[in-house]
Amino acid sequence: MNINIIGAGLAGCEAAVFLADRDYTVNLYEMKPTKYSPAHTKPGFAELVCSNSLKSISLSSGHGLLKREMELFASLTIEAAKNSSVPAGQALAVDRDIFTDYITNRVRGHKNINLIYGEITDIEKFLESNSGITIIATGPLTSDALSDSLKNYFDNRDLFFFDAAAPIVSTESLDLNKLFYQSRYGKGEADYLNSCMDRDLYYRFVDELIKADKVTPRDFEDKKVFEGCMPVESVAQRGVETLAFGPMKPVGIASRNGYLA
Ligand SMILES: Cc1cc2nc3c(=O)[nH]c(=O)nc-3n(C[C@H](O)[C@H](O)[C@H](O)COP(=O)(O)OP(=O)(O)OC[C@H]3O[C@@H](n4cnc5c(N)ncnc54)[C@H](O)[C@@H]3O)c2cc1C
Numbered sequence: 001m002n003i004n005i006i007g008a009g010l011a012g013c014e015a016a017v018f019l020a021d022r023d024y025t026v027n028l029y030e031m032k033p034t035k036y037s038p039a040h041t042k043p044g045f046a047e048l049v050c051s052n053s054l055k056s057i058s059l060s061s062g063h064g065l066l067k068r069e070m071e072l073f074a075s076l077t078i079e080a081a082k083n084s085s086v087p088a089g090q091a092l093a094v095d096r097d098i099f100t101d102y103i104t105n106r107v108r109g110h111k112n113i114n115l116i117y118g119e120i121t122d123i124e125k126f127l128e129s130n131s132g133i134t135i136i137a138t139g140p141l142t143s144d145a146l147s148d149s150l151k152n153y154f155d156n157r158d159l160f161f162f163d164a165a166a167p168i169v170s171t172e173s174l175d176l177n178k179l180f181y182q183s184r185y186g187k188g189e190a191d192y193l194n195s196c197m198d199r200d201l202y203y204r205f206v207d208e209l210i211k212a213d214k215v216t217p218r219d220f221e222d223k224k225v226f227e228g229c230m231p232v233e234s235v236a237q238r239g240v241e242t243l244a245f246g247p248m249k250p251v252g253i254a255s256r257n258g259y260l261a
Contacts (some may be wrong), residue, residue, distance in 0.1 A: 020111075045100065089183040
Protein backbone atom coordinates (compact mmCIF):
# COMPACT_ATOMS: atom_id res chain seq x y z
CA MET A 1 0.00 0.00 0.00
CA ASN A 2 1.15 3.54 -0.79
CA ILE A 3 1.58 5.94 2.08
CA ASN A 4 1.74 9.68 1.40
CA ILE A 5 3.31 11.88 4.03
CA ILE A 6 3.19 15.66 3.72
CA GLY A 7 6.03 17.35 5.63
CA ALA A 8 9.55 16.00 6.25
CA GLY A 9 9.80 17.41 9.76
CA LEU A 10 10.28 15.42 12.95
CA ALA A 11 6.92 13.66 12.76
CA GLY A 12 6.97 13.12 8.99
CA CYS A 13 10.47 11.61 8.94
CA GLU A 14 9.75 9.42 11.97
CA ALA A 15 6.60 8.06 10.29
CA ALA A 16 8.31 7.69 6.89
CA VAL A 17 11.26 5.64 8.14
CA PHE A 18 9.10 3.57 10.50
CA LEU A 19 6.79 2.56 7.65
CA ALA A 20 9.52 2.24 5.00
CA ASP A 21 11.50 -0.08 7.31
CA ARG A 22 8.37 -2.29 7.33
CA ASP A 23 8.29 -2.45 3.52
CA TYR A 24 5.63 0.16 2.83
CA THR A 25 6.30 2.46 -0.09
CA VAL A 26 6.31 6.02 1.22
CA ASN A 27 5.91 9.20 -0.85
CA LEU A 28 7.29 12.00 1.30
CA TYR A 29 6.37 15.56 0.25
CA GLU A 30 8.44 18.52 1.50
CA MET A 31 8.24 22.18 0.49
CA LYS A 32 11.84 23.03 1.50
CA PRO A 33 14.09 24.18 -0.12
CA THR A 34 11.64 25.81 -2.56
CA LYS A 35 9.70 27.42 0.28
CA TYR A 36 10.55 27.95 3.95
CA SER A 37 8.27 28.60 6.92
CA PRO A 38 9.09 31.79 8.89
CA ALA A 39 11.09 29.70 11.41
CA HIS A 40 12.81 27.10 9.21
CA THR A 41 16.08 28.18 7.60
CA LYS A 42 17.97 25.03 6.57
CA PRO A 43 17.30 22.65 3.69
CA GLY A 44 17.68 19.44 5.74
CA PHE A 45 14.81 17.42 7.19
CA ALA A 46 13.63 17.31 10.83
CA GLU A 47 15.02 20.78 11.46
CA LEU A 48 14.94 21.75 15.14
CA VAL A 49 13.76 25.34 15.06
CA CYS A 50 14.00 25.95 18.78
CA SER A 51 15.42 24.19 21.83
CA ASN A 52 18.09 21.57 21.16
CA SER A 53 17.07 19.74 24.34
CA LEU A 54 14.77 16.72 24.20
CA LYS A 55 14.64 17.01 27.99
CA SER A 56 15.24 14.45 30.72
CA ILE A 57 16.30 10.87 30.13
CA SER A 58 15.45 9.91 33.71
CA LEU A 59 12.91 7.08 33.76
CA SER A 60 11.28 8.69 36.78
CA SER A 61 10.05 11.56 34.57
CA GLY A 62 7.38 11.59 31.87
CA HIS A 63 9.91 12.91 29.33
CA GLY A 64 12.33 10.06 30.08
CA LEU A 65 9.65 7.37 29.90
CA LEU A 66 8.39 8.66 26.58
CA LYS A 67 11.88 8.59 25.09
CA ARG A 68 12.47 5.05 26.37
CA GLU A 69 9.19 3.93 24.82
CA MET A 70 10.18 5.57 21.53
CA GLU A 71 13.52 3.79 21.68
CA LEU A 72 11.75 0.44 22.16
CA PHE A 73 9.95 0.88 18.85
CA ALA A 74 13.23 1.87 17.14
CA SER A 75 12.45 5.59 16.87
CA LEU A 76 14.51 7.46 14.29
CA THR A 77 14.33 10.63 16.39
CA ILE A 78 15.93 8.93 19.38
CA GLU A 79 18.50 7.17 17.19
CA ALA A 80 19.45 10.53 15.66
CA ALA A 81 19.50 12.24 19.05
CA LYS A 82 21.84 9.63 20.51
CA ASN A 83 24.14 10.02 17.52
CA SER A 84 24.24 13.80 17.85
CA SER A 85 24.08 14.27 21.62
CA VAL A 86 25.96 17.02 23.43
CA PRO A 87 26.65 17.13 27.20
CA ALA A 88 23.55 18.21 29.14
CA GLY A 89 23.56 16.34 32.46
CA GLN A 90 20.39 14.28 32.84
CA ALA A 91 18.92 15.68 29.64
CA LEU A 92 19.26 14.49 26.06
CA ALA A 93 20.39 17.54 24.11
CA VAL A 94 21.63 17.45 20.54
CA ASP A 95 23.83 19.27 18.07
CA ARG A 96 21.10 20.56 15.73
CA ASP A 97 23.12 20.26 12.50
CA ILE A 98 24.35 16.72 13.18
CA PHE A 99 20.82 15.71 14.22
CA THR A 100 19.27 17.07 11.03
CA ASP A 101 22.00 15.64 8.79
CA TYR A 102 21.58 12.21 10.39
CA ILE A 103 17.83 12.13 9.74
CA THR A 104 18.16 13.63 6.25
CA ASN A 105 20.68 10.94 5.25
CA ARG A 106 18.54 8.11 6.65
CA VAL A 107 15.48 9.38 4.77
CA ARG A 108 17.31 10.16 1.50
CA GLY A 109 19.08 6.82 1.49
CA HIS A 110 15.98 4.71 2.09
CA LYS A 111 15.01 2.51 -0.86
CA ASN A 112 11.30 2.60 0.05
CA ILE A 113 11.00 6.39 0.35
CA ASN A 114 10.28 8.59 -2.69
CA LEU A 115 11.00 12.24 -2.03
CA ILE A 116 8.82 14.80 -3.77
CA TYR A 117 9.78 18.44 -3.34
CA GLY A 118 7.23 21.26 -3.47
CA GLU A 119 4.47 22.86 -1.43
CA ILE A 120 1.12 21.06 -1.15
CA THR A 121 -1.49 23.78 -1.21
CA ASP A 122 -4.85 22.07 -1.68
CA ILE A 123 -5.65 19.06 0.47
CA GLU A 124 -8.78 18.08 -1.44
CA LYS A 125 -6.97 18.01 -4.79
CA PHE A 126 -4.11 16.13 -3.18
CA LEU A 127 -6.37 13.42 -1.78
CA GLU A 128 -8.21 13.11 -5.11
CA SER A 129 -5.01 12.58 -7.07
CA ASN A 130 -3.09 10.39 -4.61
CA SER A 131 -4.32 6.96 -3.60
CA GLY A 132 -3.45 5.23 -0.33
CA ILE A 133 -3.23 6.65 3.17
CA THR A 134 -2.15 10.26 3.70
CA ILE A 135 -0.46 11.54 6.84
CA ILE A 136 -0.37 15.32 7.21
CA ALA A 137 2.74 16.17 9.23
CA THR A 138 3.31 19.79 8.28
CA GLY A 139 3.67 20.91 11.88
CA PRO A 140 2.75 24.09 13.70
CA LEU A 141 3.95 26.26 10.81
CA THR A 142 2.00 24.56 8.04
CA SER A 143 2.16 26.85 4.99
CA ASP A 144 -0.67 29.40 4.75
CA ALA A 145 -2.21 27.89 1.64
CA LEU A 146 -2.40 24.41 3.14
CA SER A 147 -3.65 25.79 6.51
CA ASP A 148 -6.51 27.57 4.71
CA SER A 149 -7.30 24.49 2.70
CA LEU A 150 -7.33 22.36 5.89
CA LYS A 151 -9.61 24.89 7.61
CA ASN A 152 -12.10 24.54 4.75
CA TYR A 153 -11.77 20.79 4.72
CA PHE A 154 -12.51 20.64 8.46
CA ASP A 155 -15.51 23.02 8.37
CA ASN A 156 -13.59 26.23 9.08
CA ARG A 157 -12.60 25.34 12.60
CA ASP A 158 -9.57 27.38 13.70
CA LEU A 159 -6.14 25.85 14.13
CA PHE A 160 -4.11 27.08 17.12
CA PHE A 161 -0.45 26.86 18.01
CA PHE A 162 1.34 28.33 21.03
CA ASP A 163 5.11 28.29 21.50
CA ALA A 164 8.17 30.29 22.41
CA ALA A 165 11.67 30.37 20.97
CA ALA A 166 14.35 29.42 23.51
CA PRO A 167 16.87 32.22 24.05
CA ILE A 168 20.39 31.45 22.87
CA VAL A 169 23.19 33.03 24.94
CA SER A 170 26.60 33.12 23.23
CA THR A 171 29.54 32.03 25.40
CA GLU A 172 31.59 35.08 24.31
CA SER A 173 29.02 37.37 25.93
CA LEU A 174 29.54 35.80 29.38
CA ASP A 175 32.11 36.63 32.04
CA LEU A 176 32.98 33.08 33.08
CA ASN A 177 34.83 34.37 36.17
CA LYS A 178 31.45 35.21 37.64
CA LEU A 179 29.80 31.89 36.81
CA PHE A 180 30.33 28.29 37.83
CA TYR A 181 29.50 24.90 36.31
CA GLN A 182 27.30 22.56 38.31
CA SER A 183 24.49 20.06 37.77
CA ARG A 184 21.30 20.09 39.84
CA TYR A 185 21.52 17.79 42.87
CA GLY A 186 24.85 16.44 41.55
CA LYS A 187 23.06 14.38 38.88
CA GLY A 188 24.98 13.82 35.63
CA GLU A 189 27.94 15.93 34.57
CA ALA A 190 28.35 19.57 35.65
CA ASP A 191 27.05 20.87 32.31
CA TYR A 192 25.04 23.90 33.43
CA LEU A 193 26.36 27.39 34.07
CA ASN A 194 25.10 28.96 37.30
CA SER A 195 25.35 32.46 38.69
CA CYS A 196 25.36 33.52 42.34
CA MET A 197 23.07 36.46 43.00
CA ASP A 198 22.42 38.32 46.19
CA ARG A 199 19.11 40.14 46.71
CA ASP A 200 20.21 43.42 45.07
CA LEU A 201 21.78 41.76 42.05
CA TYR A 202 18.69 39.60 41.54
CA TYR A 203 16.39 42.65 41.67
CA ARG A 204 18.66 44.48 39.21
CA PHE A 205 18.62 41.46 36.92
CA VAL A 206 14.80 41.37 36.93
CA ASP A 207 14.65 45.11 36.29
CA GLU A 208 17.07 44.92 33.33
CA LEU A 209 15.22 41.91 31.93
CA ILE A 210 11.91 43.78 31.93
CA LYS A 211 13.52 46.88 30.33
CA ALA A 212 15.48 44.91 27.71
CA ASP A 213 14.63 44.89 23.99
CA LYS A 214 12.08 42.23 23.18
CA VAL A 215 11.66 40.16 20.05
CA THR A 216 9.05 41.75 17.83
CA PRO A 217 6.30 39.21 17.15
CA ARG A 218 6.18 38.06 13.53
CA ASP A 219 2.97 38.33 11.49
CA PHE A 220 1.99 34.75 12.26
CA GLU A 221 2.52 35.21 16.02
CA ASP A 222 -0.10 36.26 18.52
CA LYS A 223 0.87 38.17 21.68
CA LYS A 224 -0.99 35.74 23.95
CA VAL A 225 1.36 33.53 25.93
CA PHE A 226 0.89 29.89 26.81
CA GLU A 227 1.06 29.53 30.60
CA GLY A 228 3.03 26.28 30.38
CA CYS A 229 5.87 27.72 28.27
CA MET A 230 6.23 31.44 28.95
CA PRO A 231 9.03 33.74 27.77
CA VAL A 232 11.31 34.55 30.69
CA GLU A 233 10.56 38.29 30.45
CA SER A 234 6.82 37.60 30.67
CA VAL A 235 7.42 35.56 33.84
CA ALA A 236 9.48 38.47 35.24
CA GLN A 237 6.70 40.93 34.51
CA ARG A 238 4.31 39.00 36.74
CA GLY A 239 6.19 40.11 39.87
CA VAL A 240 9.72 40.67 41.07
CA GLU A 241 9.83 37.37 43.01
CA THR A 242 8.11 35.25 40.36
CA LEU A 243 11.34 34.07 38.69
CA ALA A 244 12.83 33.19 42.08
CA PHE A 245 9.96 30.77 42.63
CA GLY A 246 9.91 29.59 38.99
CA PRO A 247 12.64 28.96 36.43
CA MET A 248 15.34 30.62 38.57
CA LYS A 249 14.46 28.69 41.73
CA PRO A 250 17.77 28.23 43.59
CA VAL A 251 17.45 24.52 44.31
CA GLY A 252 19.76 21.54 43.92
CA ILE A 253 22.93 23.65 44.06
CA ALA A 254 25.67 22.19 46.27
CA SER A 255 26.66 24.37 49.22
CA ARG A 256 28.95 23.72 52.18
CA ASN A 257 26.02 22.19 54.07
CA GLY A 258 24.58 20.02 51.31
CA TYR A 259 22.16 20.91 48.54
CA LEU A 260 20.10 24.11 48.63
CA ALA A 261 16.44 23.24 49.28
C1 LIG B 1 9.25 29.07 16.86
C2 LIG B 1 9.02 27.65 17.31
C3 LIG B 1 9.61 27.19 18.48
C4 LIG B 1 9.41 25.88 18.92
N1 LIG B 1 10.01 25.43 20.07
C5 LIG B 1 9.89 24.14 20.49
C6 LIG B 1 10.60 23.63 21.61
O1 LIG B 1 11.37 24.33 22.23
N2 LIG B 1 10.40 22.34 21.97
C7 LIG B 1 9.56 21.53 21.26
O2 LIG B 1 9.42 20.36 21.61
N3 LIG B 1 8.90 22.00 20.19
C8 LIG B 1 9.06 23.26 19.79
N4 LIG B 1 8.40 23.74 18.69
C9 LIG B 1 7.49 22.91 18.07
C10 LIG B 1 8.27 22.17 17.04
O3 LIG B 1 8.01 22.75 15.80
C11 LIG B 1 7.85 20.74 17.13
O4 LIG B 1 8.29 20.18 18.35
C12 LIG B 1 8.36 19.91 16.00
O5 LIG B 1 9.17 20.56 15.06
C13 LIG B 1 7.11 19.48 15.37
O6 LIG B 1 7.45 18.54 14.41
P1 LIG B 1 6.57 18.41 13.15
O7 LIG B 1 7.13 17.29 12.38
O8 LIG B 1 5.14 18.33 13.56
O9 LIG B 1 6.73 19.80 12.36
P2 LIG B 1 8.03 20.44 11.71
O10 LIG B 1 9.27 19.92 12.32
O11 LIG B 1 7.79 21.91 11.67
O12 LIG B 1 7.98 19.87 10.20
C14 LIG B 1 7.00 20.23 9.29
C15 LIG B 1 7.59 20.14 7.89
O13 LIG B 1 6.55 20.31 6.96
C16 LIG B 1 6.97 21.18 5.93
N5 LIG B 1 5.77 21.83 5.38
C17 LIG B 1 4.96 22.75 5.95
N6 LIG B 1 3.93 23.06 5.15
C18 LIG B 1 4.08 22.31 4.03
C19 LIG B 1 3.33 22.18 2.82
N7 LIG B 1 2.23 22.89 2.61
N8 LIG B 1 3.77 21.33 1.88
C20 LIG B 1 4.91 20.59 2.07
N9 LIG B 1 5.66 20.69 3.18
C21 LIG B 1 5.24 21.52 4.16
C22 LIG B 1 7.93 22.14 6.63
O14 LIG B 1 8.83 22.74 5.72
C23 LIG B 1 8.62 21.21 7.62
O15 LIG B 1 9.79 20.64 7.08
C24 LIG B 1 8.60 25.02 18.20
C25 LIG B 1 8.02 25.48 16.99
C26 LIG B 1 8.24 26.78 16.56
C27 LIG B 1 7.61 27.23 15.28
